[in-house]
Amino acid sequence: MIRRLAHVALFLVGMFGTSTAIRHADPMPFFSWTRQKIVHLQSQVADVDTLFLGSSRFNYGVRPELFDARMAQLGVPTKSFNAALSGLRQVDHDEVVEWILRHRSPALKRVVIELHSWRQQIRGGYWFTDQEIELHTLRSFLPRMQAVLTDDHGLWNKVTETGFVLAHTLTNALCIGQADRIVKERLIVGRGEPLPKIYPVRDGGWNDPAVSDMAPMIAEHEEFER
Amino acid sequence: MIFSEPRFLLFFLLVFSVHWLLRSNAPRKHVLLAASLYFYGCWDWRFLALIVGASMCDWWCSLRIDAARARGEKPKRWLWLSLCYNLGTLGFFKYFNFFADSAVVFLQWLGLPASPVTLQIVLPVGISFFTFQTMSYTLDVWRGELKPVRSPLDFLLYVTFFPQLVAGPIVRASTFLPQLDTVRRFRDVDVHRAVGQFLSGFIKKSVVADLIAGPVDQVFGPPFGVQVPPGESFGPPADYSATSIWIAVVCYAIQIYCDFSGYSDMAIGTARLLGYELCENFRFPYLASSITDFWRRWHMSLSSWLRDYLYISLGGNRGSRWFTHRNLMLTMLLGGLWHGAGWTFVVWGAIHGLALVVHKEWLRVAGPGRLSLLSRPLTIYTVLLAWIFFRARTWEDSWVMAKAWLFLGSPGAKEVSLGAGLVDWPIGVRFLAVVAPLLLLHVAASRRLYEPLRRALPAWLVTLLFGVVAAIALSCVPLAARPFIYFQF
Numbered sequence: 228m229i230r231r232l233a234h235v236a237l238f239l240v241g242m243f244g245t246s247t248a249i250r251h252a253d254p255m256p257f258f259s260w261t262r263q264k265i266v267h268l269q270s271q272v273a274d275v276d277t278l279f280l281g282s283s284r285f286n287y288g289v290r291p292e293l294f295d296a297r298m299a300q301l302g303v304p305t306k307s308f309n310a311a312l313s314g315l316r317q318v319d320h321d322e323v324v325e326w327i328l329r330h331r332s333p334a335l336k337r338v339v340i341e342l343h344s345w346r347q348q349i350r351g352g353y354w355f356t357d358q359e360i361e362l363h364t365l366r367s368f369l370p371r372m373q374a375v376l377t378d379d380h381g382l383w384n385k386v387t388e389t390g391f392v393l394a395h396t397l398t399n400a401l402c403i404g405q406a407d408r409i410v411k412e413r414l415i416v417g418r419g420e421p422l423p424k425i426y427p428v429r430d431g432g433w434n435d436p437a438v439s440d441m442a443p444m445i446a447e448h449e450e451f452e453r
Numbered sequence: 454m455i456f457s458e459p460r461f462l463l464f465f466l467l468v469f470s471v472h473w474l475l476r477s478n479a480p481r482k483h484v485l486l487a488a489s490l491y492f493y494g495c496w497d498w499r500f501l502a503l504i505v506g507a508s509m510c511d512w513w514c515s516l517r518i519d520a521a522r523a524r525g526e527k528p529k530r531w532l533w534l535s536l537c538y539n540l541g542t543l544g545f546f547k548y549f550n551f552f553a554d555s556a557v558v559f560l561q562w563l564g565l566p567a568s569p570v571t572l573q574i575v576l577p578v579g580i581s582f583f584t585f586q587t588m589s590y591t592l593d594v595w596r597g598e599l600k601p602v603r604s605p606l607d608f609l610l611y612v613t614f615f616p617q618l619v620a621g622p623i624v625r626a627s628t629f630l631p632q633l634d635t636v637r638r639f640r641d642v643d644v645h646r647a648v649g650q651f652l653s654g655f656i657k658k659s660v661v662a663d664l665i666a667g668p669v670d671q672v673f674g675p676p677f678g679v680q681v682p683p684g685e686s687f688g689p690p691a692d693y694s695a696t697s698i699w700i701a702v703v704c705y706a707i708q709i710y711c712d713f714s715g716y717s718d719m720a721i722g723t724a725r726l727l728g729y730e731l732c733e734n735f736r737f738p739y740l741a742s743s744i745t746d747f748w749r750r751w752h753m754s755l756s757s758w759l760r761d762y763l764y765i766s767l768g769g770n771r772g773s774r775w776f777t778h779r780n781l782m783l784t785m786l787l788g789g790l791w792h793g794a795g796w797t798f799v800v801w802g803a804i805h806g807l808a809l810v811v812h813k814e815w816l817r818v819a820g821p822g823r824l825s826l827l828s829r830p831l832t833i834y835t836v837l838l839a840w841i842f843f844r845a846r847t848w849e850d851s852w853v854m855a856k857a858w859l860f861l862g863s864p865g866a867k868e869v870s871l872g873a874g875l876v877d878w879p880i881g882v883r884f885l886a887v888v889a890p891l892l893l894l895h896v897a898a899s900r901r902l903y904e905p906l907r908r909a910l911p912a913w914l915v916t917l918l919f920g921v922v923a924a925i926a927l928s929c930v931p932l933a934a935r936p937f938i939y940f941q942f
Contacts (some may be wrong), residue, residue, distance in 0.1 A: 231711055233913075234644075234912070234913070234916045236754075236925075237916040237917050237920065238917070238920040239915050239920060240917065241916070241917040241918065241919065241921045241923070241924070242920040242921070242923050242924040242927075243920075243923060244920070244921070244924075245920070245921045245924035246924045246927075246928070249924070249928055298631075300896020323721075343514070365525055369588040393660060401924060401927045401928070402927070402928040403927045403928065403930055404928070404930055405928050406925075406929040407664070407929070409928075
């Protein structure tokens with residue numbers, strides 16, 4: 228029995244060890260909005276001194292250019308960047324804040340955090356989206372399970388949420404499906420070309436209306452603001 | 454649920470643990486049966502009634518056949534009942550629309566008024582496989598080669614055993630049912646061999662077949678039921694150059710081999726982990742020395758089924774030369790139709806049938822061993838020509854591609870994209886890049902290399918290497934897993 232368990236342990240060591248090595252060689256978040264925002268933040272807005280972090284309420288509700296204009300009126304000039312991500316929850320904050328801060332501009336002075344995203348809730352129903360996979364790191368597994376166990380959802384929801392967390396954490400930990408992207412990116416970098424922007428963002432705020440399918444929603448929001 | 458999905462892994466871990474935790478045979482069989490029915494029900498629980506009905510019909514007919522024979526009566530009516538039930542079910546679910554459409558086209562060609570009749574029939578997954586399996590059992594009992602099994606649960610488990618349920622291998626009752634009578638012991642399971650086989654199948658399917666599907670879909674067009682991603686360009690083949698068509702055909706040959714043999718390997722590996730042995734289904738078919746040899750290596754469980762229950766029933770080679778050739782052609786035509794309800798599948802069968810007839814005649818005229826150097830490339834060339842009809846979406850596409858394959862000409866000039874940077878490579882290198890994985894796979898999977906290597910290495914190192922290979926394979930798996938090609942049959 229001990230011999231069998233030792234073999235199982237060896238298999239897992241080989242598997243997770245290799246995945247960790249892959250992850251070590253490719254530390255960036257995969258290819259969702261998080262990555263695009265980081266790339267954008269790094270490459271184009273070196274003088275950002277204010278970051279907005281939060282969920283979709285900040286992502287769609289905060290206009291950095293309006294904020295900067297208002298702050299300038301108040302005599303505190305700022306250069307802000309909207310780094311919020313739709314669907315962000317409390318358990319994701321550690322990861323995202325760390326990623327963002329690791330790639331922050333030297334001028335960063337303040338971070339504005341949306342408190343609504345600071346809630347204990349697992350967002351089921353978005354199985355295997357890039358964002359879910361990249362946010363379900365091994366480090367956040369225990370806080371997530373704590374959230375699942377302590378929320379006021381019914382037993383069945385707890386079971387499905389556990390499956391959700393397990394599936395995404397394993398997918399993340401084992402780098403499932405990442406080889407194709409890693410190889411393609413290495414080829415692009417090898418050719419000296421810039422990495423493509425899958426979701427172009429404008430000043431860290433709205434999606435670029437030229438490539439976004441959300442134009443009607445943006446127009447509606449701008450109308451509301453007016 | 455497919456073998457390359459994470460949820461299958463969870464499902465299997467559960468079944469594996471419960472199966473080996475139980476000590477006696479009966480509860481283990483119940484667990485396997487429940488798991489198998491759940492596995493099949495994951496596609497569409499409504500078809501559970503179909504598979505259970507077909508199994509019970511054959512189980513009962515076989516008992517009647519045995520009882521009638523014991524009483525000295527002729528048991529043929531029970532055989533007919535079983536055949537009618539099985540072929541009727543298969544005919545309705547798989548071929549109704551095909552024959553109805555063909556009849557309408559034929560009547561319209563004759564100038565008679567006919568309007569299309571199409572029913573919205575969902576094809577139950579694996580119906581061709583389990584129908585052939587249950588039919589072979591009844592035929593074996595009728596021929597007196599097998600004693601009927603008394604337990605309906607044992608028979609149901611034989612038919613629904615989840616590793617081989619949806620895409621084979623088509624297991625014979627004579628090899629599987631005796632295994633149900635003996636208590637399996639975990640210490641008899643060669644875990645390394647089973648895991649190695651599963652991993653090799655997983656790599657074939659999820660890494661090679663799924664990744665090489667891109668160029669195939671570009672030229673042939675996406676397979677039916679697969680959504681075209683926005684911004685992607687697919688087909689028609691007439692837009693592509695002859696070189697691209699050649700590359701797509703070679704890629705498809707690799708894809709279908711890796712997809713189907715990958716499934717078989719995973720099925721055999723999964724069954725071995727549970728203590729059961731399934732028959733081998735592939736033996737490096739693209740290394741075949743002739744078309745006859747190809748059919749001894751490709752989908753062996755189907756080819757032996759067709760030989761034993763169709764070719765021999767038609768008379769086999771117990772007659773004149775023309776009689777034998779007719780039987781060969783009929784067997785391959787029906788084999789083609791078994792794969793899919795479409796005339797392109799019939800043409801695929803016809804090409805193979807014709808090639809088998811030509812090979813038989815060549816052996817008769819020239820004797821064995823002549824022109825052996827030409828034989829292998831000619832076999833591959835013919836097999837790949839036939840794959841065009843197997844994969845093409847329409848008649849027009851088939852003809853365009855067949856002409857490009859045979860005469861190196863195509864009306865189009867578009868080049869197929871094989872991946873970043875590869876398009877700029879010289880054509881010879883591009884072709885090699887496509888063929889090399891297949892050759893490497895054959896060499897790596899060869900028992901002569903793999904088995905001695907596995908036995909030479911210490912057990913702990915093999916386990917560790919399996920873990921490393923599993924992680925690399927998982928990182929290569931596309932997140933949106935493609936269904937196995939043979940699931941549609």
